[in-house]
Amino acid sequence: MDGMSGPHVIRGSVSLPEAELVWRFSRSSGPGGQHVNTTDTAVELRFDLARTEALPEVWKRRALERLTGRLTDGIVTVRASEHRSQWRNRETAAVRLAALLAEATAPPPKPRRPTRIPRGINERRLREKKQRAETKRGRSPRNWD
Secondary structure, eight states: OTTOOSOOEEETTEEOOGGGEEEEEEOOOSOOGGGGGTOOOEEEEEEETTTOSSSOHHHHHHHHHHTGGGEETTEEEEEEOSSSSHHHHHHHHHHHHHHHHHHHHSOOOOOOOOOOOOHHHHHHHHHHHHHHHHHHHHHOGGGOO
């Protein structure tokens, strides 16, 4: 993969190992003139998430759980065919896969600590609601005799 922009970092010092990436190329759909019939520009990138040794065990478990709907036999697949150049599609697919894995391996958010609404704020809200209701009640035509 000469010319590719180096290892694609997932997070911290963990990156996608080139040896575990499986590339497949096909003809891209859509317009393209004479060029389209001669080059395989669409890219399909496959990464065996279930068997990889590149990710820490905790990350791998988290990613397998979160990406269940996208996995086929433990393999995550990313397609790219936006560009007319195979090289750019390869870049796009690798970046997309790295972003997907970064999101899937991120630690869960901290649980929300419930807080109480201060009494003054609640009372002010209720007072403003009553005032608004009075304004609207004053507009109704029932007292116009």
